[in-house]
Amino acid sequence: MILDIHAHLYHPSWYPAAVTQSIARDYARRLRSLGRHVSASSTETLISRLLTDGTGKATLTIMDKVGIEKRIILVLDWGLELGEAEKSIWEIHREILGICTSFRDRLVGFAGVDPRRSDALALLKWTFDDLGARGLKLHPTSRWRLDDQETHRVVEVAANRHLPVLVHVGRTLDCLSDANAQPQALIALAKAFPGVTFIAGHSGFEAWSTFASNPEVPRNLYFDISGWQELFFRNAAGMKAALSSLLKIFPGRVCFGSDSPFCSYNLIVSEASWLKTIVDFEREEFGETSASTLLCNPVFTELLS
Numbered sequence: 001m002i003l004d005i006h007a008h009l010y011h012p013s014w015y016p017a018a019v020t021q022s023i024a025r026d027y028a029r030r031l032r033s034l035g036r037h038v039s040a041s042s043t044e045t046l047i048s049r050l051l052t053d054g055t056g057k058a059t060l061t062i063m064d065k066v067g068i069e070k071r072i073i074l075v076l077d078w079g080l081e082l083g084e085a086e087k088s089i090w091e092i093h094r095e096i097l098g099i100c101t102s103f104r105d106r107l108v109g110f111a112g113v114d115p116r117r118s119d120a121l122a123l124l125k126w127t128f129d130d131l132g133a134r135g136l137k138l139h140p141t142s143r144w145r146l147d148d149q150e151t152h153r154v155v156e157v158a159a160n161r162h163l164p165v166l167v168h169v170g171r172t173l174d175c176l177s178d179a180n181a182q183p184q185a186l187i188a189l190a191k192a193f194p195g196v197t198f199i200a201g202h203s204g205f206e207a208w209s210t211f212a213s214n215p216e217v218p219r220n221l222y223f224d225i226s227g228w229q230e231l232f233f234r235n236a237a238g239m240k241a242a243l244s245s246l247l248k249i250f251p252g253r254v255c256f257g258s259d260s261p262f263c264s265y266n267l268i269v270s271e272a273s274w275l276k277t278i279v280d281f282e283r284e285e286f287g288e289t290s291a292s293t294l295l296c297n298p299v300f301t302e303l304l305s
């Protein structure tokens with residue numbers, strides 16, 4: 001079984017307009033690096049069309065085609081920082097977690113909330129107890145911190161239900177900041193809640209080495225390699241060496257992730273090639289009779305069941 005521990009669903013009404021614009025700018029940058037020029041407005045329309053999957057059906061088709069059995073779908077909440085999306089954060093949770101429920105054997109939803117929201121605790125309890133969310137996603141890329149009292153209160157709600165918490169670490173969209181999303185902050189949070197299983201989103205990208213060189217990383221902290229597609233494109237050998245080091249330092253604690261659709265734009269060829277990269281890597285690293293937990297970690301299949 002292959003478990004993708006870090007993915008999303010996109011519909012324009014679920015995200016602030018600034019997010020779609022930022023993703024479009026990033027896409028245009030990529031095209032320019034390939035020598036192709038496009039206007040900002042046409043890129044935005046194209047991006048929105050490629051990413052949109054308001055029912056989960058496109059995602060399920062991709063998963064079937066590439067061979068991903070389960071995907072964790074993370075809700076993102078940037079409304080306070082970037083301007084609210086067309087739908088309220090309550091409606092967004094109802095719709096995204098509703099899709100996860102309708103494909104409950106394939107999609108597992110995690111709630112996502114900005115801890116500064118006055119109704120953050122009520123929202124979270126509702127998503128866990130009524131909508132079936134199986135974990136919490138924190139994206140500390142706005143003006144709040146992982147050591148804020150409000151953040152600890154939000155984590156407590158997940159902790160009381162023995163649910164995992166996935167925290168974005170490292171660089172992010174150009175309209176947000178990574179100042180509060182650094183490895184040290186997550187290490188401190190994981191130490192403050194030793195009973196909670198934490199996942200460092202993207203393993204911090206290039207900041208993975210900060211985790212790797214820190215002897216204080218607690219046992220309850222895991223890592224995902226979603227978004228590492230870009231590291232692979234830039235330097236395939238370097239990315240594999242980094243992953244190999246991470247696996248040696250944290251055996252059994254590094255997990256496959258895609259960050260779909262934001263890295264793949266829902267293109268089957270991109271989705272398939274990223275998974276193949278990791279399947280091939282695992283075979284090279286561990287041999288045919290693999291005991292690796294990279295592609296499916298029993299810690300999470302158990303936590304999510």
Ligand SMILES: [Zn+2]
Nearest residue numbers: 006007008259
């Ligand atoms: Zn993500």
